[in-house]
Amino acid sequence: MRTTTTTVALLAATAFLLPTSAHAASEPRLGDCAAGELCLWSKAGFKGTRHVYDLAHTDIESCTPLPPGTDAQSLANRMGRPVTTYQSAECAETGEFDTHPGAGTWMPQVPYRVKAFKVWES
Incomplete structure (x- = not known):
C-alpha cells in the first residue's frame, strides 16, 4: 500500500513538469524574439532559420x-x-501582403512565403 501511495504521489508531482498539451510545447518562448525585434523563421511553427531585425538596423x-x-x-x-x-x-x-500590429503579434503559419517587409512609423 505504501509503495502505491508513493508512486501516485511521484506521478502527480511530475505531471506539473510536463507541458499541458502539444500546442503549449510548440509555442515559442518569449526570449526567442525580444521586445523591439521582428523575427522571421524559415519554417512554420517558429522553426528553421531565424532572421532578426530591429529599428537600429x-x-x-x-x-x-x-x-x-x-x-x-x-x-x-x-x-x-x-x-x-x-x-x-x-x-x-x-x-499577397498583410500588416501585423506591433503589440506582440505571433504567427506560427503565415498564408504565403514572406520575402520582404516594411516597418511603418505608426
Missing part, C-alpha cells in the same frame, strides 16, 4: 527584402510598430 517605411534565396513561414512582430510582410521580394502589392 532597419529603415522605416522602406522595403527590406530577406536575404536572397530565403523566405519566412512564421513570424513574431515585437517592434512596437506595424509591419507589413510581402510575398514579393520588392514589396509589390500585386502579390
